[in-house]
Amino acid sequence: MMDLKKTTAPVNTVTYDRNQVDEPTENIYEAISIISRRAEQINTEIKKELIDKLEEFATYNDSLEEIFENKEQIEVSKFYEKLPKPHALAVQEWLTDKIYFRHTEEEDAQ
Incomplete structure (x- = not known):
């Protein structure tokens, strides 16, 4: 799990050098595909972490069957x-x- 408090990823939109993005794969589409898959993983991790933390503070009221949000x-x-x-x-990773990636097609061919 990544430490979200120490991240230096930009919050706003940033323009990146295309050559820098596709350098590891030499193919911009492959690079974007890998970044996209990692973004989905990160989103899932963050969502799970958020739900876990919110459940720690949840207070259930049986009479109204409602969950009340508190300051935490x-x-x-x-x-x-x-x-x-x-x-x-x-993108920052x-x-x-x-980000570790490998070409599975090449491994299967050998």
């Missing part, structure tokens, strides 16, 4: 709302060589 839940939600988007985190 609101603070946790605000923290996650301010995070960079999963695609920005994935890609550009800093933190």
